[in-house]
Amino acid sequence: MSSSNELLAMQSGAELLRFSTCGSVDDGKSTLIGRLLYDTKSIFEDQLQHVEDVSRRRGDEYTNLALLTDGLRAEREQGITIDVAYRYFATPRRKFIIADTPGHVQYTRNMVTGASTANLAIVLIDARQGVVEQTRRHSLITSLLRIPHLVFAINKMDLVAWDEAVYRRIENDIRGLAARLDVRDLCFIPMSALHGDNVVNRSDKTPWYAGPPLLAHLESVFIASDYNLIDVRFPVQWVVRPQSPEYHDYRGYAGQVAGGVLRTGDEVVVLPSGITSKITKIETFDGPVDEAFPPMSVVVHLDSDVDVSRGDMICRPNNRPIVGQDLEAMICWMTDKPLQPRAKYALKHTTRNTRAMITGLQYRMDVNTGHRTEGVNELGLNDIGRISLRTMTPICYDEYRRNRTTGSFILVDEATNATVGAGMLLSEQR
């Protein structure tokens, strides 16, 4: 936070960027986050004082910035991060939400959780180690979760004497890796989080690097097209029906736009019923708007008295999602009790709750190599695999790679109510 005047300028037009960080303490992840918070003056004195006190009491030789992010007693005692922590900082241009996820193998489920809402992911690499198994795992998960922007932070460059050849070799290795993955926007930054080189401020040790420091990249990366603005998708969330004489005939459909741009006057179709209608008004508490786009929460009014309820999807007649009960998906399994064929779960997709049965398990994917093992009988905690499932009622969906909102679902264990699976839909039918 540079100065209060600059911050006040933020009130108009600052954008929101959500990013996740992948890596372990060994890669300097906590140091990097600490550095971003510290250099943007987002760490407050009492927080820093607290971290310094605890570091001293524990006998750490340095101020352990990991203590800023490790919020739970168990984590501080064990010195590990066991869950996703959310951190916030702002510059005059953007407000940032960091999903800080642990990098250890057993915590794939947390990485997936943090990645699910991110516009951008930072994958940390120790310049001395180069591309390791963990780098492959993080790249694969960010690609699977379709995070639009990926930054490889080649950290600890000070420990390889700022050698450009080391950096280029790692960059080449990653480009080779990324070619086999589905990544839209790649960026590489040589840095030393410990010393602050190329994090907030440009380093004078990398004359051979023409790109921006990390913060400048985070502030300028183009995120306006991260949402799908092509395919109109409006999952009906809540029907607004005031029980008062004043609003006797009022009936509005509230929801958050999941794709495309809705406009007053648009011809629409309500799925799965297939009834067609027209948008007469798009309303907000602050008055009507001419158009609505993701992620706006609005109330849509239709011209005919059609029967629309929660779980229905409003879209354009000539651009419809897939409506079906037999689904194909990639799934990340998040609980000890394994996923098994024929098992039944509660399924939540957009605003629709239904039930689903696992009808097939095609393969398990090794998150370190991308290798697929067919003929497996179950998926365990932190496994990722491809499944077929059949839902009790049809759902209106898109391929996850086309729309992260209408292409995702969760599975819930009906006995324990635990969220057990994170699913990403594929378009291929079996």
Place this chain on the structure above:
Amino acid sequence: MPSYLLDHLSALEHEAVHILREMAAERERPALLFSGGKDSIVLLRLAEKAFRPARFPFPIVHVDTGHNFAEAIEYRDRRVKELGERLIVASVEESIRKGRVVEEKGPRASRNRLQTTALLDCIEEHQFDACIGGGRRDEERARAKERIFSHRDEFGQWDPKNQRPELWSLYNARLRKGEHFRVFPISNWTELDVWMYVKREQLELPSIYFSHTREVFLRDGMLYAAADFIQRLPNETLTKEVVRFRTVGDMSCTGAVRSTASTIDEVIAEVAASRVTERGATRADDRFTEAAMEDRKKEGYF
């Protein structure tokens, strides 16, 4: 081509409205916890955004310690009347009278911890299954890991190590009987976001948020407001200071900061330049142990 990108305050607002509607759609007996503080005042506005022109699909619940700032109670009653919504008051006084809790004694007595029992009793009496709260993840380290739909077991307790993963904006709102959720629509807001929103929405706040002259005394490096029910130690003398409050809680544990900020703009400038978190500066309840907030949350605190 127009830019289809929301500014950050709008993005946070639309996310909060989505959360409120999701909760209303999936839970049968929600309630909105109102403290009189700025965060819950923002929640009321967000509820208007989510549900008007209909009425809120939940009552407003206030846990009254009996040691609240008079300005906050006056504000509460006026605002509830303006909104035309239903107010339920869970009274700590009554919990004490009924013998459900025992009042702490001495100069450091606080009713802050006693609120938990009054709240949980109220939840049980009305069978609330989702309580909307104004908690933010930037407030405190334990909150940084809390879910937006945060599960509470039948004892009202939070189990931080056994939280449901929260993916995309797909909230798992399933419960067993006797359990409930705390739902935090402004999880992703910071103190500055809240102030900027108060300004943008031109929300009225209780007067204690702005600079005023008040009788205070110094304890443990914090300024406390003088009140009949707060005993002072022999060395604690009253002085008149120009102060304001950054948070509004029970008077026995909410400290004031010296400030001349008397308008929203001045407060925003002060918050933006502040080097200490609001809880660190003014809340004694978070300072007892390193894991103070985590411990109280596990017991069922907000």
